Amino acid sequence: MPYEPRLLTINAKRLNDTIHETCEWGAAHRWGDAPTETGMCRLALSDDDKLVRDWFVKEMTSLGCEIKIDQMGSIFAIRKGKKDGAPTAMGSHLDTQPTGGRYDGILGVQAAVEAMRTIHEAGLVTEYPLAVVNWTNEEGARFPKSLHASSVWSGQLSLEDAYALCDVTNPAVSAGAELDRIGYKGTVPASHVANPLAAHFELHIEQGPVLESHGQRVGVVQGGQAYKWFTIRINGRDSHAGTTPFDYRADPMLAASQFILAAHEVARAHGGLATTGIFHLQPGSINTIPNVVEFTLDIRHVEDAKLAQIEEAIRASSAKIAATNARYQCTIEWEPLFDNAATQFHPLCTGAVERAACASVPPGQVRKIVSGAGHDSCATSRICPTGMVFIPCREGLSHNPREYSTPEDCALGAQVLMDAALLFDAQRAA
Amino acid sequence: MPYEPRLLTINAKRLNDTIHETCEWGAAHRWGDAPTETGMCRLALSDDDKLVRDWFVKEMTSLGCEIKIDQMGSIFAIRKGKKDGAPTAMGSHLDTQPTGGRYDGILGVQAAVEAMRTIHEAGLVTEYPLAVVNWTNEEGARFPKSLHASSVWSGQLSLEDAYALCDVTNPAVSAGAELDRIGYKGTVPASHVANPLAAHFELHIEQGPVLESHGQRVGVVQGGQAYKWFTIRINGRDSHAGTTPFDYRADPMLAASQFILAAHEVARAHGGLATTGIFHLQPGSINTIPNVVEFTLDIRHVEDAKLAQIEEAIRASSAKIAATNARYQCTIEWEPLFDNAATQFHPLCTGAVERAACASVPPGQVRKIVSGAGHDSCATSRICPTGMVFIPCREGLSHNPREYSTPEDCALGAQVLMDAALLFDAQRAA
Structure with a gap:
């Protein structure tokens, strides 16, 4: 008989207690009076990270799990x-941003732990092995590469480069050395070939406002957006703000304003996003038209092809803006910084998540959604069927000590995560 | 018989030689091989300023002039x-920017000196006294108030405040102390009441591109623009560039782009100017929508009433921009920094300049023009009839070592200056 969602029910209180008990390791940035009203600073491979890893290993061992630690410290x-084979995994990360909260990553691992406890208590034996994974340094906050260990596992980053990455505040400390220091440089190859997974499911807070503002409770994540980063440099001609008529100006601040508006209009028309988060100009005098401005452009879309169209259309606008003024022209240079292709999650996994969600809440409270941020699931999805569950977070706030999701939503997310993984397992056997 | 323009002719070579000989005091910033291919650094009340003042006093004395030095060091x-009375003055300044050129201010004084030489040689006796004035610290580069001494003369700045102003690089050194040190704190009251002028004429390089680009040779300056400076602060909501849909953003960078474009459109529609020369945003991360941006707004118009209309229209656009997004709104704050009313030159003076210009070049080469920058004439025009002559400068460049006007244009400007002053003098007698 195939598994039916909600055959088992996770323990909401136990999940909530575990989240906050284990947040003692790394609690920081108090913002309220209640004991749990702090944020987190649990940087990857720090002493606090070691302590929560030790707890995780002990807890999972007590649930009858075998522990494998790979060369990148992922557990x-x-x-x-019932049968051997690659496990169906539920994973996320226990490291945080330096001014992070109690949910990003942490919820994903603790919900998986709670699912495993529930399954263990019920004496349920899955068709294939079931795993909980704690990936090392998802944030990239201390060692500046996000999805650090999951990218090694998926073959997008070499182990050598991953080890060589240094602490952003102390170039003398490498990730490899810190793995040794805290005793988490394992011997299992950090590779999907030697250490395969059959699937990867992840629960995460949305980190955006969409679910909350629609009054919806579960996001069935369809994949991750494609995105590209550029530095845009506009060269003009510095001249006196009082003595230089408009038609004699090559004003890069004006051109930048036109560029940024055009980028927004293009992105909106294509259903994508555009953001400028860094902006500088020179020389910086009230009554002097600048000679150069430099700013970043972050463009995103769910589909690679549409993202390419957005880039093309903004480049066309950019060329027009540069050519606007016949007398003195600005020149606009594009420097590519980063390029990340779109991630499409596997229909078997998105289907399992959707079915699990609809078993717990009315369909109107379930929303198909695309992840705007990167997650370990974006790395695993390049290798194995992957799915994600989102729950709302207050005001869409994340990477912030005030990050918050209600205990009810955390429990709901954990239930959907467990049900989706068990549905997938049952499907594998069918 | 009234004076006719070009009755006397200035000596072009002597003018050019004097400009460059006296630029030995303060020559700096070599940019070419020829001996005169340097800029200038002759800061107000410096040792080099004292040397060129000493030369000026000696030269003018040799032309039979009486020397008066006022309390601000203006000479x-x-x-x-033929008759007594307030003199008709030709004036400008001998001080420069730290990275200045050989024409801004200097040309105005040396052209007046050359006019006086020409009149003296010809034995012409004017109807009323004729004066050449060197105003102290027009630039405001060393002691940070432009039109420093002419503003005291016109009653807009108190002598006490003027003396108390300190060197921007050394707060221990005041303008009053430096006047004492170089021996140019005179006893004549720095006041238009005690030391009146009947009129003030000034030759200056345009410092903009209009004459050059129209192939015109003389600008008849109608007055100085009104201008206002503001700091604009736009508060938004920092959130993740990937997880925050457009409709959930309060993006101050986008609002700033809209604001700057609106300001340009409004200024253009009203025949004015708008410039943003300083821009900052926070927190400054590629994939984070900023929470605050701050920038300057410089708006200008020839007429005070039109400038008020421009400000009003930009404020209306600003309110609309802030209200664009229903869900999360940016707030926009305006902080006034500076407010300078328009200057209208006197029709007797602009008429004299125009008649003088048209006597030297075809009317098509003469252009009515408004000064975008401030000049000592803007201060004197609040008190006495004032007029200015502009000549083209290469590429509109100024406050730059490469600032350049041809010897022919300098001579033409000096001729027009002399003719205008003599026309005014003749008119006074009529």
Whole structure:
């Protein structure tokens, strides 16, 4: 008989207690009077990270799991199934931003732990092995590459480069050395070939406002957006703000304003996003038209092809803006910084998440959604079927000590995560 | 018989030689191989300023002028006329920017000196006294108030405040102390009441591109623009560039772009100017929508009433921009920094300049023009009839070592200056 969602029910109180108990390791940035009203600073491979890893290993061992630690310190806690084979995994990360909250990553791992406890208590034996994974340094906050260990596992980053990455505040400390220091440089190859997963499910707070503002409770994540980063440099001609008529100006601040508006209009028309988060100009005098401005452009779309169209259309606008003034022209230079292709999650996984969600809440409270941020699931999805569950977070706030999701929403997310993983397992056997 | 323009002719070579000989005091910033291919650094009340003042006093004395030095160090070299009375003055300044050129201010004084030489050689006796004035610290580069001494003379700045102003690089050194040190704190009251002028004429390089680009040779300056400076602060909501849809953003960078474009459109529609020369945003991360941006707004118009209309229209646009997004709104704050009313030159003076210009070049090469920058004439025009002559400068460049006007244009400007002053003098007698 295939598994039916909500056959088992996770323990909401136990999940909530575990989240906050384990947040003792790294609690920081108090913002309220209640004991749990702090944020987190649990940087990857720090002493606090070691303590929560030790707890995780002990807890999972107590649930009958076998522990595998790979060369990047990612921890795979595996519970036997009826048959051998690559495990169906539920994973996320226990590291945080330096001014992070109690949910980003943490919820994903603790919900998976709670799911495993629930399954263990019920004595349920899955068809194939089931795993909980804690991926190392998802944030990239201390060692500046996000999805650090999951990218090594998926083959997008070499182990050598991953080890060589240094602490942003102390170039003398490498990730490899810190793995040694805290005793988490394992011997299992950090590779999907030697250490495969059959699927990867992840629960995460949305980190955006969409679910909350629509009064919806579960996001069925369809994939991750494609995005590209550029530095845009506009060269003009510095001249006196009082003595230089408009038609004699090559004003890069004006051109930048036109560029940024055009980028927004193009992105909106294509259903994508455009953002400028860094902006500088020179020389910087009230009554002098600048000679150069430099700013960043972050463009995003769910589809690679549409993102390419957005880039093309903004480049066309850019060329027009530069050519606007016949007398003195600005020149606009594009420097590519980063390029990340879109991620499409696997229909078997998105289907399992959707079915699980609709078993717990009315369909109107379930929303198909695309992840705007990167997650370990974006790395695993390049290798194995992957799915994600989003729950609302207050005001869309994340990477902030005040990050918050209600205990009810956390429990709902954990239920959907467990049900989706068990549905997938049952499907594998069918 | 009234004076006719070009009755006397200035000596072009002597003018050009004098400009460059006296630029030995303060020559700096070499940019070419020829001996005169340097800029200038002759800061007000510096040792080099003292040397060129000493030269000026000696030269004007040799032309039969009486020398008056006022309490601000401004030097009035006065040649007797047929009748007594307030002199008709030709004035400008011998101080420069730290990275200045050989024409801004200097040309105005040396052209007046050359006019006086020409009149003296010809034995012409004017109806009323004629004066050459060197105003102290027009630039405001060393002691940070432009039109420093002419503003005291016109009653807009108190002598006490003027003396108390300190060197921007050394707060221990005041303008009053430096006047004492170089021996140019005179006893003549720095006041238009005690030391009146009947009129003030000034030759200056345009410092903009209009004459050059129209192939015109003389600008008849109608007055100075009104201008206002503001700091604009736009508060938004920092959020993730990937997870925050457009409709959930309060993006101050987008609002700033809209604001700057609106300001330009409004200014253009009203025949004015708008410039943003300083721009900052926070927190400054590629994938984070900023929470605050701050920038300057410089708006200008020839007429005070039109400038008020421009400000009003930009404020209306600003309110609309802030209200654009229903969900999360940016707030826009205006902080006034500076407010300078328009200057209208006197029709007797602009008429004299125009008649003088048209006597030297075809009317098509003469252009009515408004000064975008401030000049000592803007201060004197609040008190006495004032007029200015502009000549083209290469590429509109000024406050730059490469600032340049041809010897032919300098001579033409000096001729027009002399003719205008003599026309005014003749008119006074009529």
